[in-house]
Amino acid sequence: MQIINEEKIFADKIDEEIKIEPKDWMPDQYRKTLIRQISQHAHSEIVGMLPEANWITRAPTLRRKATLIAKVQDEAGHGLYLYSAAETLNISRDEMLKQLHSGKAKYSSIFNYPTLTWADMGAIGWLVDGAAIMNQVPLCRCSYGPYARAMIRICKEESFHQRQGFEILLTLSKGSKAQKQMAQDAINRWWWPSIMMFGPNDDASPHSKQSMEWKIKRFSNDELRQKFIDVCAEQVKILGLVLPDEKLKWNEETKHYDFGEINWEEFRNVVNGNGPCNKERLEARVKAHEDGAWVRDAAAAYSEKRKSREQKAVA
């Protein structure tokens, strides 16, 4: 009888747009879905630092270098807010990291592609952060309080990231012929992987229906992908460049851009660990974790020392 009441209270809160908080009763599957999504999101932020960190030492000016360092640091911060939000659901950070390092937990497919030129920093900012914003702004209204609140700050920072990327591409597009070509080449390589970030088509997305009922997700994968394509198809004109899709065309009837076929086989391959950089990315994460063990040990020892000093002072 008690459970029935709790289920009803939970369902009413979802209906009435009242946030679910960590100590509230929630269905086990709701908790598991959130742990899965939030931890994979956190892993994406942390793994997402790697492709950009690759260019910090080679940024073309001091201003570009300082901005890129700040952006990469922001991604670390996003990872930390998200790990903290997931911890409120009764999973430890150690457990989440174990799942990442063993390959059990996913992270966004996009970070398994290499960053070959400086223009890739522009394309990542414009397209990857742009796709992230499109997906994450609705998550600020997610039914789970800690996730929704973490997303508000993350989205503000993502918006700065997106603009810095667009500005890099705009500068290159107004530069020499070779610079313009470098910008176009980066867009050509990042476009399709960016639109894959939204996940499988709705009819192949096993989690969407339930996640939308629980108001974890507010829009489906295809709805968000379409919004993103519509925005980019206009923005690319300002750059004087093109998106690499011959079928991209405004449809007067639907009031959206039609677009070409996504290579879902490539998506599946990358998600299943066989993308161009999967192995390299995971190895780098595991090594960073192992190399950082002394920092965690020192912090834990310091905390113990402080605690025992405080206890002695009270006694």
Ligand code: BYC
């Ligand atoms: N890559 O039923 P579906 C960033 C998986 S970080 C890999 O549609 P769902 C940034 C999915 O997990 C951006 N896997 O799932 C950082 C599921 O697998 P499992 C990260 C993907 O959860 C640094 C299966 O496919 N953003 O922007 O309803 C620098 C079935 O999919 C992908 C987030 O994490 C993918 N692209 O919807 C710069 C946002 N797509 O778990 C930028 C939060 C799907 O059953 N996450 N899968 O094994 C979400 O909004 C949702 O989880 C998704 C997927 C839309 C991604």
